[in-house]
Amino acid sequence: MQGVLWLMFLGTLLSSFLLFYECRKLDGYKFPVYTTEFCPRNKTEWEARSSEFNCNEDSSYACLPNENITELLQFCYPLQIISIEKGVCLYLTKKKSEPKHIDCNHFRYGCPSSAYWGSTIYNYPSCVSVGNGCFLAEPFCKSTTQHTGQKGQQGSHGNDMILIPSLIGALVLCAIVFLSIFFYRRKKRNSKLQTIDEENPETLKLLSEKENAERNSKPKSNDEENPETLQLLSEKDYADDLHEQAPVAIRRILPVKKLLMARITDIVAK
Known part of the structure; x- marks a missing residue:
C-alpha cells in the first residue's frame, strides 16, 4: 500500500513539473490563458492537447497568438465552434479576451484560401508561427535565416517534449522495479525467519511446554x-x-x- 501511494506521489510530482515546463498562466484575461511554445501541429496533437485542458460542453480548446504577436496562447474559449473566414488569421485580445482577425493576404505563404474552424488551425501553421511582433510569413518580419532558426527552435522544443515523457516513463518504471525488488526481498526475509523459528529446537520446546501448561491448567471436576x-x-x-x-x-x-x-x-x- 505504501508503495502504491509513493508511486502516485511521484507521478503527480512529475506531471506538475511537465505542465510547468511547457506553459505558464497569464493574468488579465477573463478566463484562464496559458503560454505555449507551439500550437498543435496535427489532429492527433490537437486532440491530445484538448483532452489535457478538458474544456466543458460550452467551450472549446483554442491556440492563437497574443495581441502583440509575440507569443502563442492556449485556452478554453467559451464557444463550441470558432468559425474563421478565409484570408485572415486570428489573435486573442487581452482587455476583452476575444479573438480578432488580421488580414493575411500579404503573407509570402500559408494564408488560408478558404474558411476554416479554430479546431483545424493546424492546417495553417503560418497563422500560429510568430516572431517579435509579426507573423513569420510576413515579408518584413524576419530574414529567411532567422525564420529557419525559429523553426529549428520549435523543432528542438518538440524533441524536448518527446524526451520529457520518455524520461518520466523511465523514472516511473525504475521506481516500480525498485519497489517490487524491495517488497520481494522483505517478504522472502520474513518467510526465512519464520522457517528458522519453526525449525529451532528451543522454539519447539517452548511451544510444547506452552501446550502442556495450557492442558494442565484446565480445571477438572x-x-x-x-x-x-x-x-x-x-x-x-x-x-x-x-x-x-x-x-x-x-x-x-x-x-x-x-x-x-x-x-x-x-x-x-x-
Whole structure:
C-alpha cells in the first residue's frame, strides 16, 4: 500500500513539473490563458492537447497568438465552434479576451484560401508561427535565416517534449522495479525467519511446554479426579446396559443400582 501511494506521489510530482515546463498562466484575461511554445501541429496533437485542458460542453480548446504577436496562447474559449473566414488569421485580445482577425493576404505563404474552424488551425501553421511582433510569413518580419532558426527552435522544443515523457516513463518504471525488488526481498526475509523459528529446537520446546501448561491448567471436576466415583459410574453404565438387554435382570439389579447411586451421592457430598 505504501508503495502504491509513493508511486502516485511521484507521478503527480512529475506531471506538475511537465505542465510547468511547457506553459505558464497569464493574468488579465477573463478566463484562464496559458503560454505555449507551439500550437498543435496535427489532429492527433490537437486532440491530445484538448483532452489535457478538458474544456466543458460550452467551450472549446483554442491556440492563437497574443495581441502583440509575440507569443502563442492556449485556452478554453467559451464557444463550441470558432468559425474563421478565409484570408485572415486570428489573435486573442487581452482587455476583452476575444479573438480578432488580421488580414493575411500579404503573407509570402500559408494564408488560408478558404474558411476554416479554430479546431483545424493546424492546417495553417503560418497563422500560429510568430516572431517579435509579426507573423513569420510576413515579408518584413524576419530574414529567411532567422525564420529557419525559429523553426529549428520549435523543432528542438518538440524533441524536448518527446524526451520529457520518455524520461518520466523511465523514472516511473525504475521506481516500480525498485519497489517490487524491495517488497520481494522483505517478504522472502520474513518467510526465512519464520522457517528458522519453526525449525529451532528451543522454539519447539517452548511451544510444547506452552501446550502442556495450557492442558494442565484446565480445571477438572471432583468426579473426574475421584477413582471411586469413576468405578461407580462404570458400574452404573453396566447396569443401564442390562436394563436395555434383559428386563428380568433389571428387577434383580435395580436394588443394586439404587445402592450405587446413594454411594455416589455420599462421595460427591464429601
